[in-house]
Amino acid sequence: MKHVLAVLVEDKPGVLTRVAGLFSRRGFNIDNIAVGETVSPGISRMTITVEGSETIVEQVVKQLHKLVNVIKVSNLSEEPSVMRELMLIKVSAEVGSRSDIQQIVETFRGKVVDVSPDTMIIEVTGNEEKMEAIKMLLQHFGLKEIVRTGKVALLRGSKITREG
């Protein structure tokens, strides 16, 4: 099962290495990771998607807690939350296939952000299922390149993940 962890860390040199190193040396798998600022200065938030059983994820959480620069770890998969990812797809787009592509993009509420004589770049945001679905549909036009941000997530409602 996939778990999405929100990890609040002190914004200090090497903190990403510490987190990434922990995953590799303990044999945990990172699916994806996204890092950015928070409302509190000096604190960054990592959103880490981990694949593994309950027991493994419990170990991951405990081991992350042991890192001195890690302030808070919460498992967002255990509670209702909003999860999003952004993906850019460069797809082959011959003149004849452009309107077909356009239609698919609209259905997924994506955007065409660049067009060249034989390619288009499409931007989509959403959850993992949506990403996989549009990828599959665009596949037969010829996927040239894909880049994804990794998941970011927030708890629904007024609850927040904070450092206290």
Add this chain to the structure above:
Amino acid sequence: MIISAMQKEGVEIIFGYPGGAVLPLYDSLYDSELKHLLVRHEQAAVHAADGYARVTGKPGVVFATSGPGATNLVTGIANAYMDSVPLVLVTGQVPSGFIGTDAFQEADITGITLPVTKHNYLVKNAKQLPEILSEAFYLASTGRRGPVLLDVPKDVFDQEAPFEYNVECEIPGYNPTYDGHVGQISRAVKAIRDAKRPVIFGGGGLIRSGASTALQDLADKAQIPIILSLMGLGAYPGDRELFLGMPGMHGSITANYALSEADLIIATGVRFDDRVTGKLDSFARNAKIVHIDIDPAEIGKNVKIDVPIVGDVKIVLEAILKKLQPGDTAGWLKQIDNWQKQNPMPGGLKKTGSALKPQFVIKELSRLSDDHTIVATDVGQHQMWTAQHFIVRRPQAFLTSGGLGTMGYGFPASIGAKLAAPEKRVICITGDGSFQMNSQELATAVYNRLDIIIAIINNSYLGMVRQWQDIFYDKRYSHTLLEGNPDFVKLAEAYGATGMRAKDEHEATAVIEQAMQQKGPVVIDFVVEPEENVYPMVAPNRAINDIIIGGDRS
């Protein structure tokens, strides 16, 4: 500034080795009252600081230079990390402007030690030093203890900065839990009351938290037998009836049977290492497990736990004692007594010719030592024989490399131990292989006139590896015969130490008695039966009650 911080932290001695990048640091040391022990290899500095820390409970402090000085520390740091020993290490680094240019004697030591330190720092500015130093001491010596490293570029040593030092400090991401959860403590109390076949299984955490008195009270009041891991030896006196010995691969038969048959295991400051549990899914199948540990990540890591208690072992045991209701363990103790009688520790005492048995040497060393003796071991067969046959009666008196299994640990650790407790007798029990991994420290021990007995259990083999080749590889002794060993008596004498040799039991007893009267380091070369194996033995990944008895039990 670093020296002043050391004084504020109550540091008495620094273990180290100078070099280019720490010239400014050593220059300030020159005028200070701090003692410094000059070793002959940086690895020995860490092991000595580690031995000092295990004996005193205070962080051991190490200085070393950049590049090779720093990388030579790595084994010692990993060793301390695995055994949760508090250390503060200061390494010099090339000047700030040269970092990242592959400068002379540059190594990314914070990167290298990331997985084997509790935390580490690259200090970029002298202004940060007071805060970082105080954090380093705080982190090393609280919670689950461990090594903390500061890498300081040469120019930072020379920078001027205001020195305001607070020993107390707060780190937002670091709040160890000391008091156990009240509800879980009640569950543990109830489990003890209801248990018919309980055992206490204790480890290094007992020693680090100073919990031996609480442990002894619990065992004695509730009449619960005690099993101690290699790291826990000494937490309960080794000659008392309730003590069943060490469990696991070379543990006592009774300890392994008791763990397998118990209905309750009270695990205190242990981490269920594979050398203890054997095959995990057959470990303690009949038992409810209470696990008390300061590190939440250890609870449930290897073994499923029924009553998890995160907290300081001493505080939690004291809380349990307050509410303790002893159960009825009489029948269980009788059963254990039977196991004890039927399965004494194989002594290997029956002589084959005049060859000296290693177990005899250990037993004699133990018999002739007083209660306060500190024994340090290296790694291998002699380590297991010491764990089996040397009676350790006090905590912080048995120093061994448990987790990492570092050959070369014992001798420098015994140097650290002697400096920590000059009034106590210190014996290093080592092997001919292990001793040669740090024998250069004879110079350090002789120069500092340290009364240490170095007992080499010399079988001219890399004994433990040879034993595995004997049992699992059809006696194909690939590269385990240590041909070319030096004459250890002459080696000792070359350094100015005393050297002695014993080849039979009579000589062994005589030289031990003689060595105990001697001043300065004494190296004793015990020439023992070369192909003696350590028994009992549980093969790796087998159930711990599936024991190869072996040996001679007469």
